[in-house]
Amino acid sequence: MEIGAALVLLAVLLVVVVPVLAVVKIVTAFLLSIRLNETQLTQKVRGRHVVVTGGSRGLGLSLATRFARSGANVTLVARASPSLDAALSSVAAAAANPASVRAVAVDLSDYLATKEKIAVLLKEVITSKSSHFLNTVNNINNNDYKTGKIDWLIANAGASYPDFLANQLSVENSLVDATISTNYYTALNIIRSVFAAIKESTNITHNIPANITNSSADITTQKPTVSGFTPAESALLPSKIIIVGSTLSFISFLGYSAYSSSKYALRGLADSLRSELLPLNINVHFLHPGNMDTPGYIVENTSKPSIVKKIDGASQLVSAGDAADALIAGVLVDRYAPTNDLISELLRVSGSVSAPRPNPVSEVLGVGLLVFIFNIYLAFIDWDIAKDAKKGGFLISGTSNGSNSGGSE
Numbered sequence: 001m002e003i004g005a006a007l008v009l010l011a012v013l014l015v016v017v018v019p020v021l022a023v024v025k026i027v028t029a030f031l032l033s034i035r036l037n038e039t040q041l042t043q044k045v046r047g048r049h050v051v052v053t054g055g056s057r058g059l060g061l062s063l064a065t066r067f068a069r070s071g072a073n074v075t076l077v078a079r080a081s082p083s084l085d086a087a088l089s090s091v092a093a094a095a096a097n098p099a100s101v102r103a104v105a106v107d108l109s110d111y112l113a114t115k116e117k118i119a120v121l122l123k124e125v126i127t128s129k130s131s132h133f134l135n136t137v138n139n140i141n142n143n144d145y146k147t148g149k150i151d152w153l154i155a156n157a158g159a160s161y162p163d164f165l166a167n168q169l170s171v172e173n174s175l176v177d178a179t180i181s182t183n184y185y186t187a188l189n190i191i192r193s194v195f196a197a198i199k200e201s202t203n204i205t206h207n208i209p210a211n212i213t214n215s216s217a218d219i220t221t222q223k224p225t226v227s228g229f230t231p232a233e234s235a236l237l238p239s240k241i242i243i244v245g246s247t248l249s250f251i252s253f254l255g256y257s258a259y260s261s262s263k264y265a266l267r268g269l270a271d272s273l274r275s276e277l278l279p280l281n282i283n284v285h286f287l288h289p290g291n292m293d294t295p296g297y298i299v300e301n302t303s304k305p306s307i308v309k310k311i312d313g314a315s316q317l318v319s320a321g322d323a324a325d326a327l328i329a330g331v332l333v334d335r336y337a338p339t340n341d342l343i344s345e346l347l348r349v350s351g352s353v354s355a356p357r358p359n360p361v362s363e364v365l366g367v368g369l370l371v372f373i374f375n376i377y378l379a380f381i382d383w384d385i386a387k388d389a390k391k392g393g394f395l396i397s398g399t400s401n402g403s404n405s406g407g408s409e
């Protein structure tokens with residue numbers, strides 16, 4: 001074979017064959033990662049305290065139900081509502097010991113209110129039959145302080161009101177503000193509330209001089225801290241913190257200006273905390289589910305322009321139960337950013353830098369091809385948007401008469 005032909009062959013191998021094989025490997029690894037091993041889950045969570053925000057509906061309810069069925073002590077946190085009461089009964093019904101499931105009613109967008117409720121939660125000893133849980137509780141006694149230590153903290157609460165920003169300009173009851181607050185602040189607030197309640201519970205007075213705002217050591221006690229926690233405090237921290245993002249934490253397009261901003265923000269929070277809590281052996285995970293058949297999905301479709309539904313329809317609608325199982329499966333195989341759907345997985349591979357990759361070699365070998373394909377896909381999406389706009393404006397997907405949400409008709 002002449003040298004020219006050999007070079008062409010080599011180029012084809014490097015540019016096409018190797019990346020394609022790498023993507024096949026990524027897909028295979030993904031499909032294996034979403035199969036839940038129920039026995040393993042039970043071993044991990046039986047008798048453990050799992051807190052789920054947004055637990056009254058949708059993915060949160062499915063996650064909570066799955067954990068309760070696997071023997072965890074589950075606390076649902078959500079705003080007071082009939083659906084929270086209903087969720088409490090249904091999750092309790094799934095548990096071997098109904099008394100191990102409870103609900104905390106609080107508006108998670110309110111940091112101080114959340115902190116107060118979490119402080120109370122941590123002080124309570126759950127009178128569960130599970131000896132493991134009681135052991136955990138007894139082992140972390142500080143003097144005679146008892147606590148319902150949280151083992152897994154799941155920041156799941158969220159909502160989506162897709163529309164064009166130009167249709168969401170209202171200042172009163174702003175949907176943009178509600179979106180950022182429901183998706184981003186609820187997660188930040190539950191996490192910082194747990195941190196704050198733990199610090200307060202260990203009774204160390206942080207008498208830090210006003211001119212010092214940041215410190216790697218506790219000023220009053222001169223005790224060294226790791227990532228801002230003394231050893232006594234870190235013994236009370238959850239061993240897992242799971243933040244629920246979205247496929248729209250990695251990409252975005254029209255209609256999701258508020259939603260994806262809040263979900264991108266969650267990715268920043270998760271990536272930071274993963275790194276920050278590493279020395280404390282706390283595993284942070286960032287879930288990024290695709291479309292799920294939930295009450296929230298029905299709500300979002302009432303304002304979602306049909307062009308948006310067409311684009312996001314690339315993520316196949318699945319039940320919240322299936323999504324919960326797949327996502328938990330990913331957590332159990334130590335994936336930092338599990339998803340439940342293939343397109344979301346490929347978008348993660350294309351868009352991660354400050355996150356560890358489960359298959360670094362194949363992901364790096366495949367990422368160029370994926371980004372290239374998605375860029376072509378993007379050109380088609382842009383073309384579709386332009387075509388739709390020329391047809392006389394964007395219509396809402398959910399309405400049969402095609403009435404517009406206002407503005408652009």
Ligand SMILES: CCCCCCCCCCCCCCCC(=O)[C@@H](N)CO
Nearest residue numbers: 160246247290291300312314315377378
């Ligand atoms: C932009 C160019 C990249 C090309 C890739 C296109 C693939 C699009 C898949 C989008 C999937 C969105 C799932 C959203 C789930 C969700 O969070 C919402 N249901 C909330 O409203």
